[in-house]
Amino acid sequence: MLTRLEYRINTALERYFPEQRLFLKSDSETRFIRLRPVTQAVALTGGTVALAWTILATAIILMDAISAGSGRDQAQRQQVLYEQRLTSLSQDRDARADEAARAQERFNLALEQVAAMQGRLLASEDRRRELETGIDVIQNTLRRTIKERDEAREQTEAATLALASQTGTKKTDAGRAQDAMATVDILADALSSTAQERDQMEDMAERAAARADVINSEKKALMARNNEIFSKLEEAVSVSMEPLDKMFREAGMSPDELLNQVRRGYSGQGGPLTPIKLSTKGAEANADQTRANAILQGLDRMNLYRLAAFKAPFAMPVKGAFRWTSGFGYRRDPKGAGNRMHEGTDMAGAYGLPVHATAEGVVVHAGWDSGYGRLVKIKHEFGIETRYAHLSAIRVNVGDRVSRGDRIGDMGNSGRSTGTHLHYEIRIGGRAVNPMTFIKAANHVF
Numbered sequence: 234m235l236t237r238l239e240y241r242i243n244t245a246l247e248r249y250f251p252e253q254r255l256f257l258k259s260d261s262e263t264r265f266i267r268l269r270p271v272t273q274a275v276a277l278t279g280g281t282v283a284l285a286w287t288i289l290a291t292a293i294i295l296m297d298a299i300s301a302g303s304g305r306d307q308a309q310r311q312q313v314l315y316e317q318r319l320t321s322l323s324q325d326r327d328a329r330a331d332e333a334a335r336a337q338e339r340f341n342l343a344l345e346q347v348a349a350m351q352g353r354l355l356a357s358e359d360r361r362r363e364l365e366t367g368i369d370v371i372q373n374t375l376r377r378t379i380k381e382r383d384e385a386r387e388q389t390e391a392a393t394l395a396l397a398s399q400t401g402t403k404k405t406d407a408g409r410a411q412d413a414m415a416t417v418d419i420l421a422d423a424l425s426s427t428a429q430e431r432d433q434m435e436d437m438a439e440r441a442a443a444r445a446d447v448i449n450s451e452k453k454a455l456m457a458r459n460n461e462i463f464s465k466l467e468e469a470v471s472v473s474m475e476p477l478d479k480m481f482r483e484a485g486m487s488p489d490e491l492l493n494q495v496r497r498g499y500s501g502q503g504g505p506l507t508p509i510k511l512s513t514k515g516a517e518a519n520a521d522q523t524r525a526n527a528i529l530q531g532l533d534r535m536n537l538y539r540l541a542a543f544k545a546p547f548a549m550p551v552k553g554a555f556r557w558t559s560g561f562g563y564r565r566d567p568k569g570a571g572n573r574m575h576e577g578t579d580m581a582g583a584y585g586l587p588v589h590a591t592a593e594g595v596v597v598h599a600g601w602d603s604g605y606g607r608l609v610k611i612k613h614e615f616g617i618e619t620r621y622a623h624l625s626a627i628r629v630n631v632g633d634r635v636s637r638g639d640r641i642g643d644m645g646n647s648g649r650s651t652g653t654h655l656h657y658e659i660r661i662g663g664r665a666v667n668p669m670t671f672i673k674a675a676n677h678v679f
Contacts, residue, residue, distance in 0.1 A: 242270075253267075274674025309337070333542040349530060350466050360455065375438060377435070383429070389424070419663070495537045495541050545671070548591040550591050551644070560578055561667040579656055595612050595635075596629045602648075603648070609642055617660070620657070622658070623647050628641055
C-alpha cells in the first residue's frame with residue numbers, strides 16, 4: 234500500500250521534477266545516486282523554507298537596527314534639548330543673580346544718600362537756630378536803644394522844668410538873661426545830642442530792619458531747601474522700604490510682627506535716629522519736626538528690616554554649578570513608595586560641592602539622621618530653622634554660631650538618596666515651608 238502511494242506521488246511529480254541521477258566517479262568504479270521526484274520536491278521545499286526564514290530573520294534584524302538607530306537619535310535630540318534648557322536656566326539664574334547684586338548696590342547707594350541728606354538736614358537745622366538767635370539779639374538791641382531814647386527825652390523835660398522853676402526866683406534882668414542864655418545853650422546841646430542819638434538809633438533801626446529782611450529771606454530760602462530735602466528723604470525712604478516689605482510678605486512673614494521681635498532684641502535708645510525735640514516747654518511740634526520724626530522713624534524701620542534680613546535665610550545654600558531636581562510639594566517617591574510629601578528643595582551638583590549657611594544662627598544638630606543621612610540643622614531668629622541633608626562631610630559642631638555664607642558641609646549622597654544632591658528645608662515654627670519663597674523674595678533686595 235505504501236509502495237503504491239509512493240509510486241503515484243512520484244508519477245504526479247515527475248512532470249515537474251523529472252528523475253535525476255548524480256554520478257560519482259572514483260579511480261576504480263563509477264557510482265550514481267538517483268534523485269526521485271519526491272526527493273527533489275522535499276529538497277526544494279526545505280530550501281524554500283530555509284530561504285524564507287533567512288529573509289524574515291534578516292528583515293527583523295534590520296527593523297530592530299533601524300528602530301534602535303532612530304531611538305538613539307531621538308534620545309540624542311532630547312539630550313541636546315535638555316542641555317539647551319539647562320543652559321537657558323543657568324543663564325537666567327545668572328541674570329537673576331546679577332539683578333540681585335545691582336539691587337543690593339542700589340540699596341546701599343540709597344542708604345548713603347539718606348545718611349548724607351540726614352547730615353544736611355541737621356546742619357540746616359543748626360543754621361536756622363543761629364538765625365533765630367541773631368534775630369532775637371537784634372530785637373533786644375533795638376528795644377534797649379528805644380528805651381535809652383525815651384530816658385533822654387524824660388531827662389530833657391526834667392531839665393526844662395528845673396529851668397522854669399529857677400527863672401521864677403528874685404534875680405536881676407541881667408542875671409535872668411544870663412540864666413536864660415545858659416539854659417538855651419544847655420537845651421541846644423541837649424537837643425543836638427538827642428538829635429544825634431535819634432539819628433543813630435534810626436540808622437541802627439534801618440540797618441536792623443534791613444538785616445531782618447535779609448534774615449527773613451534766608452529763612453524762607455532755608456525753609457524751601459528744607460522742604461526739598463524732606464521730600465527727597467521721604468521719597469528715598471519710601472523707595473527703599475517697598476522692596477523690603479515685599480520681600481518679607483512674599484516669604485509669608487508679617488513685617489509688623491517681625492519688626493516688633495527685632496525691636497525687642499535691639500531696645501537701646503539714642504543716636505542720630507532719636508526723634509527730634511526742639512522745644513522743652515511742652516509745645517506741639519511744627520510741620521518740619523513732624524516730617525523729620527516721620528523720616529527718622531522710617532529710617533529706624535529700614536534699619537530694623539536690615540537686621541531682620543540678615544537673620545532670616547534669604548540666600549542660596551549652594552554657590553557653585555548645580556541644577557534643580559525636585560521642588561517642594563507632593564511627588565512620586567524616587568524609591569517607589571508612592572506619592573509622598575517632599576518638604577524641601579533638591580539641588581544636584583558635584584560631589585563635595587561646598588554648602589553654606591543661608592543666615593546667621595546656632596547649629597542644633599550635626600550628625601546622622603535616618604533618611605536625611607548626614608544632616609545639619611541651624612536655628613535662626615523668628616522661630617526659623619534650616620536643614621541641609623545628604624551631606625558627604627559636616628564642617629560644624631552642635632553649639633557653633635554661624636553667619637550667612639559660612640561653609641557648614643559638603644554635598645553628598647548619604648541617607649535615603651538616589652544620587653549626589655543637597656536636600657534644603659526651611660521650617661517656621663516647626664512647619665515646613667517652600668524654600669523657593671525665600672530665595673525668590675531675596676531677589677527684590679539682595
